[in-house]
Amino acid sequence: MIDRVLIDALKFKSKPLSLRWKEKIRSFPELKHYNALEDEMLISLIESIFPLLAGYLENGLDKSAFGGYFVRMGKSSVTHGFPLSETLYGLHLSQEIILKYMESEITMDGSVALYQAISVTAKIAGFFLLGCYYLNRGFQEGTIEKITANEKIPKELLIKYYKDDFFFKKED
Numbered sequence: 001m002i003d004r005v006l007i008d009a010l011k012f013k014s015k016p017l018s019l020r021w022k023e024k025i026r027s028f029p030e031l032k033h034y035n036a037l038e039d040e041m042l043i044s045l046i047e048s049i050f051p052l053l054a055g056y057l058e059n060g061l062d063k064s065a066f067g068g069y070f071v072r073m074g075k076s077s078v079t080h081g082f083p084l085s086e087t088l089y090g091l092h093l094s095q096e097i098i099l100k101y102m103e104s105e106i107t108m109d110g111s112v113a114l115y116q117a118i119s120v121t122a123k124i125a126g127f128f129l130l131g132c133y134y135l136n137r138g139f140q141e142g143t144i145e146k147i148t149a150n151e152k153i154p155k156e157l158l159i160k161y162y163k164d165d166f167f168f169k170k171e172d
Contacts, residue, residue, distance in 0.1 A: 010054035018047040033082045067134045074138025095128040
């Protein structure tokens, strides 16, 4: 029951949830790159994550779509000059918004509802933890691509220190 209510909210209320996230971002002056963006651009950065989470809660994990989403987010952070720490914290704040939404908007009556809430909360935490993993991989991949395109550092040297394999495989 709780997961169904949350899934519907994530699917159909992504704009209001994104507005809450924007306000949360604005309350942290340390998030300089996010705070330099206009409101609409800021909202557009996170709005698609809520339906993705809904799909994850409803249908499980599609590794390709899921991983690709977060890898692209990490690579985009590199392209737009966002520090990894700021990007990860922004992602954390989106998780916080969802958990606060559950606390304030979803009525939980009885012990069964409590167990459901704990289960959904664990799934949400798993979604964001795995998302951080793929985001970090994308950030690393984007960094390597940017350095090898703009600097005279051999790709082999970077790969020596950046041990992860690329998410998006390229045929050589």
